[in-house]
Amino acid sequence: MDWLAGWLKTVIMVIMLATFVDLLLPSNTMQRYVKTVLSLFILLTLLTPVLQLFKKDWDIDKLLSQAEKSQNERTMLASGGGNATSIPTLSDIKNSARKMQDADGKKTVELVQRQLEGLMKEDLQKQTKWPVQKVQVQVQLDNNGKPAISNVKVTLDDIEARKQSATQAKSIAAMEPIKPVDPVKIGSIPTSHKQQSIGSNEATGDQPAKISQQEVDQLKQGLARNWLVDPDLIEIGVEQSKGRMAR
Amino acid sequence: MEIIQIVGLGLIVTILTLIIKEQKPMFAFLLAAFTGIMIFLFLIGKISSVIGVLEDLAVKSNVNIVFLKTILKIIGVAYIAEFGAQIVRDAGQESIASKIELSGKVLIMVMAIPIITVIIETVVKLLPT
Numbered sequence: 001m002d003w004l005a006g007w008l009k010t011v012i013m014v015i016m017l018a019t020f021v022d023l024l025l026p027s028n029t030m031q032r033y034v035k036t037v038l039s040l041f042i043l044l045t046l047l048t049p050v051l052q053l054f055k056k057d058w059d060i061d062k063l064l065s066q067a068e069k070s071q072n073e074r075t076m077l078a079s080g081g082g083n084a085t086s087i088p089t090l091s092d093i094k095n096s097a098r099k100m101q102d103a104d105g106k107k108t109v110e111l112v113q114r115q116l117e118g119l120m121k122e123d124l125q126k127q128t129k130w131p132v133q134k135v136q137v138q139v140q141l142d143n144n145g146k147p148a149i150s151n152v153k154v155t156l157d158d159i160e161a162r163k164q165s166a167t168q169a170k171s172i173a174a175m176e177p178i179k180p181v182d183p184v185k186i187g188s189i190p191t192s193h194k195q196q197s198i199g200s201n202e203a204t205g206d207q208p209a210k211i212s213q214q215e216v217d218q219l220k221q222g223l224a225r226n227w228l229v230d231p232d233l234i235e236i237g238v239e240q241s242k243g244r245m246a247r
Numbered sequence: 248m249e250i251i252q253i254v255g256l257g258l259i260v261t262i263l264t265l266i267i268k269e270q271k272p273m274f275a276f277l278l279a280a281f282t283g284i285m286i287f288l289f290l291i292g293k294i295s296s297v298i299g300v301l302e303d304l305a306v307k308s309n310v311n312i313v314f315l316k317t318i319l320k321i322i323g324v325a326y327i328a329e330f331g332a333q334i335v336r337d338a339g340q341e342s343i344a345s346k347i348e349l350s351g352k353v354l355i356m357v358m359a360i361p362i363i364t365v366i367i368e369t370v371v372k373l374l375p376t
Contacts, residue, residue, distance in 0.1 A: 006309050013308040017301060017315070021322055024294075029332075030325040033352045037321055037359040041314055044362050047369055054372050 007049055014045045105141055112139045112147045120227065124154060127222045128215070130238075133157035149229050154219065154236045182214065249293075253286055280334050287330055317358050324354050 018038040025031050116137040124132045138151040216236045224231045260282040268275040298319060305315045328351025336344040 009308040010310050013305055013310045014314065017305065017310070017318060020297075020301065021318055024297075024322055025325055029348050030329060030351060030355070033355045034321055034325055037355060037362070038318070040359055040362045040366065041318065044366055045310075045314070047366065050373065051365070051369055054369065 003049070010048065011042070011045050014042055018042060105145070109139050109141060109147055113137050116149070116227075120152070120154075120223065123226055124219065124223065128156075128219055130156040130215075149227070150233065152223065152227075152229055152234045154223075154234065156236065156238045179214075249289070253289065256282060256286070276338055279337055283330070283334055283337075287326075313361075317362070321355050321358055324351055324358070327351075328354075 018041065021034065021038060022031070025034055116139065117135045120137065121132050121135045124135065132154065134153075134155040136151075136153040136155070137149060138153075139147045140150040142148050219236055220231045220234045223229055223234055260278060264275040264279050267278065301319075302315060305312070328347055332344040332347040332351075335347060
């Protein structure tokens with residue numbers, strides 16, 4: 001449309017020029033001739049697009065190839081947006097690789113957790129008279145990508161223990177090895193939260209299950225020895241009949 | 248107010264011419280011709296500024312510069328021919344004045360020849376062969 005604007009501009013300009021010249025002309029004798037020439041100018045200006053059309057030596061092959069090229073470019077642009085066939089960039093590939101690695105690591109951790117839970121449960125069951133209800137192991141990958149145990153939560157079943165304690169208390173007690181006497185401490189023992197909660201459970205339960213701090217420590221030590229877990233990371237709790245957790 | 252100067256000059260020269268005409272008709276004619284040339288030259292200075300504006304406009308609106316030059320030449324030819332013819336006519340040589348006018352017309356038409364050629368060529372090309 002640029003050429004149209006330019007052409008119109010030229011036409012208007014030439015007509016204005018002709019009018020001006022008409023005004024400038026000194027006398028009537030010259031006017032007819034000058035007007036003729038000016039009208040020729042205006043005619044030529046009006047014909048300019050036609051002239052250009054005929055001046056250009058059109059090359060059909062060139063025009064066709066040009067049109068094809070522009071068409072191709074347009075289709076390339078249109079398809080470039082959402083087409084899957086376009087080649088992904090390096091950063092995209094890296095991103096997807098990282099995602100895959102993360103997913104892989106998560107799966108590994110889950111697998112390790114599950115296997116450790118099963119093995120630990122069996123192991124614990126051998127060590128204690130308390131029926132082990134659940135062992136929850138939390139594994140985290142360290143900086144080198146190796147899984148390390150970050151937390152172990154052992155839940156002992158209280159209900160089962162009560163039943164068993166009624167029938168097997170004596171036999172288990174008989175089977176238990178004699179433990180060395182703990183060092184006797186005289187004075188006020190700092191009552192920890194654990195002991196308090198156990199104490200409160202004893203008070204509320206009608207026939208309360210009892211797990212002593214000593215037993216808990218023993219279990220912890222056993223776990224720590226067999227599984228090389230830091231004892232601080234081990235939590236041992238008793239599942240109450242009401243579903244509450246007590247230590 | 249240039250127009251007052253010009254009109255004043257014209258009036259004075261007219262009176263002088265009328266006075267001198269009785270004794271020396273030759274000087275009267277020379278005076279009139281000289282005054283006419285003076286006024287013409289004065290006006291040419293003014294016309295040049297108008298032409299400058301026209302040229303600017305033409306360049307801005309992409310008018311072919313050949314057009315403009317031809318148009319300006321035509322104006323110039325018309326003015327000069329007119330002026331000369333009038334002076335000659337004042338001297339009482341009507342036939343020479345008409346010859347000057349004729350030459351002016353012919354020159355104007357000659358300047359139009361290139362344009363006419365182009366138009367005719369275009370029309371001929373447009374016609375189916």
